[in-house]
Amino acid sequence: MKCQKCQKQATFHITDLTGDELLALHLCPDCAKQYLKTDETPSEGPMTNALQKQLKPLEQAAEDLRELDSKVCPICGISFFEFRQAGRLGCPHDYVFFQAELEPLLINVHGQNHHVGKQPKRGVRDTESQTELIRLRREMKEVVEQEDYERATEIRDQIRSIEEGQQSG
């Protein structure tokens, strides 16, 4: 079994109590040490903490990190490096695109990865068309900057048709 926080072999199997829930963690020795240590040092914030925890073993493998950092979301154009720097994502699709990288982070911060709280009153819309809207709006900005107004017209119509589809749906 692989470590939940890096790609090493998991040799530590920790069961932690978060609230009323039991949380099972499978970690390599380095990450286990980090995990157990953090309870002792509540520092600036859970995000910073978790990011550091997650990225520490990665720093040892500079090449892996470079590869990871250069991964760019095709929808909003944010790289994983930018996310690491700012601690903020670029668009909702990043949760899908960086899923593998974010998974251990979510486990670290929240101890869980599944939402059980309230749902929006309106039914949840088709996420694919939402993602397409973000991509089209970004492309629109680029082509306008390049003064390619013919392409901009096409994109505008595509955006309108998706928006109309959503309103009527």
Place this chain on the structure above:
Amino acid sequence: MVDGNLEADIVIGSRIRLARNIAGLPFVDHATSDQTAHIEKVIMHEAESLSDPTIVFYDLAGLEELERQFVLDLERVSRAVLRKDQDLSSQPKASLLSEPVVSELSVQVNEEDHLRFSVTRNDCDLLSAWELLDRTDDRISQNIDFAFDSQRGFLTACPANLGTGLKASVMVHLPALAQTRQTEKVFRTLHKHGINVRGLFNDEASGNFFRVSNQLTLGLTESDLITKVLDAIPVINRFECKAREFVLDNNRDALRRDVQVAYENLGRVDVDQVREIEWANTLRELSLVRLGVALEMLDMSKASQIQSMFESVQLKKRLDSAIADENYQLAAELRDRIREIGEGGQS
């Protein structure tokens, strides 16, 4: 849940906020100015349709200086926004002593997330605050699609807010724990149970005030997250009470003297002296007076008087900087508000 005044001795106020983003748009940091303008338009339109007079909107750019400072003081605006705003970066004196008297709903557009709205109260009835917030969320979302995923919940710019997007916090005053240097120990224990405790202000002198909040936002229901925070308050209160007993047993006379001096100093504070006031010292004195009332060392029946004292001291501090900036229009507004509070306190 809160029985008697025990918790009231340590609780200053509470707040719940929800973070939401509109589907089909990038998060604020990566949105174009057209997109942020669009977001603002959409949210304002929905909010107006609520026709709820208790909703207060904070459009930072459009706020008068006084209002803006007031908003900042209530820490409804994060440090990140402070940095973006050149005018304010020179004096980041956010503080949170004067909570609004009634529960109050506020809405922020285009901060870290497209929409953040919160309810602030001057007690710790977070469940009532949640009812109002939940209802408002339902109403706003009638016509807006929020970015939501059935597994991940509400999608937020920062993964630390993912899921419910809910942050429930109680502001507490823990002078005896701080004095006996036990805060670290207590907070570490709470941290293991998903409760985050941080200093309310950044400077060291105000180390007696803290914010207790839920650390995680995903994997629990909204009411479970709130209950978790509420359950921590009596625990913290017990520790603080024990520490107070210890301080009283060992240091009663010195404490009584300090409380009396602080009370007299604060009572002397008036507009003419405002320049002499040192903020850190004032905070320390306010903390002592609050403690003195709790320990019945001071003959002051209503904690509300301290509340107004807190507020007027804060206003006087602002008056000081308004005068320094030669902004006499603002100074006049502040003067009138300070007088209002003074009159209210005497009646």
